Amino acid sequence: MSSYAITGASKGIGQEFVRQLVADEANTVLAIVRNPASRDISELASKHPNLHVIKGDVTDPKSILEAASAAAAITDGKLDVLIHNSNAVDMASMGYNPSQLPFDAQAIREIFEPSFSTGIYGGLWTTNAFLPLVEKGTQKKIVHISTAMADVTFINKTGVSYAVAYSVTKAGMNVQVAKYAAELAPKGIKVLALSPGWVDTWEGEKPAEVVQADEAMLKQFQLWEPECKAQILPEESVGKCLRVIEHLDAKDSGLLLSHNGDQLTWL
Ligand SMILES: NC(=O)c1ccc[n+]([C@@H]2O[C@H](COP(=O)([O-])OP(=O)(O)OC[C@H]3O[C@@H](n4cnc5c(N)ncnc54)[C@H](OP(=O)(O)O)[C@@H]3O)[C@@H](O)[C@H]2O)c1
Numbered sequence: 624m625s626s627y628a629i630t631g632a633s634k635g636i637g638q639e640f641v642r643q644l645v646a647d648e649a650n651t652v653l654a655i656v657r658n659p660a661s662r663d664i665s666e667l668a669s670k671h672p673n674l675h676v677i678k679g680d681v682t683d684p685k686s687i688l689e690a691a692s693a694a695a696a697i698t699d700g701k702l703d704v705l706i707h708n709s710n711a712v713d714m715a716s717m718g719y720n721p722s723q724l725p726f727d728a729q730a731i732r733e734i735f736e737p738s739f740s741t742g743i744y745g746g747l748w749t750t751n752a753f754l755p756l757v758e759k760g761t762q763k764k765i766v767h768i769s770t771a772m773a774d775v776t777f778i779n780k781t782g783v784s785y786a787v788a789y790s791v792t793k794a795g796m797n798v799q800v801a802k803y804a805a806e807l808a809p810k811g812i813k814v815l816a817l818s819p820g821w822v823d824t825w826e827g828e829k830p831a832e833v834v835q836a837d838e839a840m841l842k843q844f845q846l847w848e849p850e851c852k853a854q855i856l857p858e859e860s861v862g863k864c865l866r867v868i869e870h871l872d873a874k875d876s877g878l879l880l881s882h883n884g885d886q887l888t889w890l
Pocket residue numbers: 630631632633634635636637656657658679680681682708709710711741768769770771818819820821822823824
């Protein structure tokens with residue numbers, strides 16, 4: 624019997640974590656979402672008594688502390704696995720190379736803010752809010768969902784020069800994870816940055832420019848993995864991520880691992 628809390632559980636990879644975990648009735652699953660009334664997650668909760676939907680915004684310390692209190696009331700103050708998955712980006716600047724970023728303090732803050740708020744500050748606040756629960760849990764695992772886009776060797780080989788704020792944030796997340804791993808090792812808590820692969824989480828039909836961007840990215844990703852043909856589905860990504868989380872031990876704490884459990888097969 625294990626308990627899991629997942630942030631950013633309203634859609635995409637976060638929702639798929641919830642979907643796969645609630646299938647085992649022995650699990651207690653806490654879906655942390657900004658809007659608990661959102662259709663998919665409330666429908667899922669109506670079918671699974673082991674799913675609890677909790678309101679929580681990772682960019683608001685008060686909100687995420689309240690979410691941790693609500694979680695503690697459900698799980699008797701314990702949590703086995705925390706998965707910090709929430710992410711936001713400034714879409715308008717995703718395609719910019721670093722040399723195209725503006726000489727404008729306000730504009731640059733706005734470009735970095737969504738990523739930093741969810742990935743860095745959100746990662747800290749979520750981890751710190753749930754830490755007392757994880758300390759009392761049996762598995763003692765904390766996972767931050769990161770990306771190979773923050774791996775320097777991957778960037779160099781693929782030539783992916785855009786998505787600057789996103790990648791810089793996730794690189795910071797990886798360091799933050801290593802810091803937590805160093806601090807929490809004496810308590811037996813394992814902390815992991817986990818890349819889910821290249822996953823199709825687009826909802827509805829893709830506009831032509833997104834299809835075009837995916838095709839361009841595929842060509843670059845094939846420089847890393849020539850066999851890569853397309854994005855994988857959330858089902859495959861999350862199934863593999865859950866296996867990595869299941870096998871997470873002290874030896875891998877503090878690392879960035881792929882959904883395949885290594886530091887090579889990112890795609
Ligand atoms: N998809 C990929 O190919 C890929 C590749 C590498 C890494 N990743 C990472 O995997 C994770 C999930 O990706 P995804 O593609 O599933 O993303 P997504 O579809 O954009 O979903 C992001 C989730 O984060 C939530 N969120 C945003 N701001 C939040 C906040 N302030 N507080 C709480 N939740 C917030 C969103 O909730 P709302 O519905 O409330 O906005 C949503 O549930 C992210 O960390 C991403 O960086 C994805």
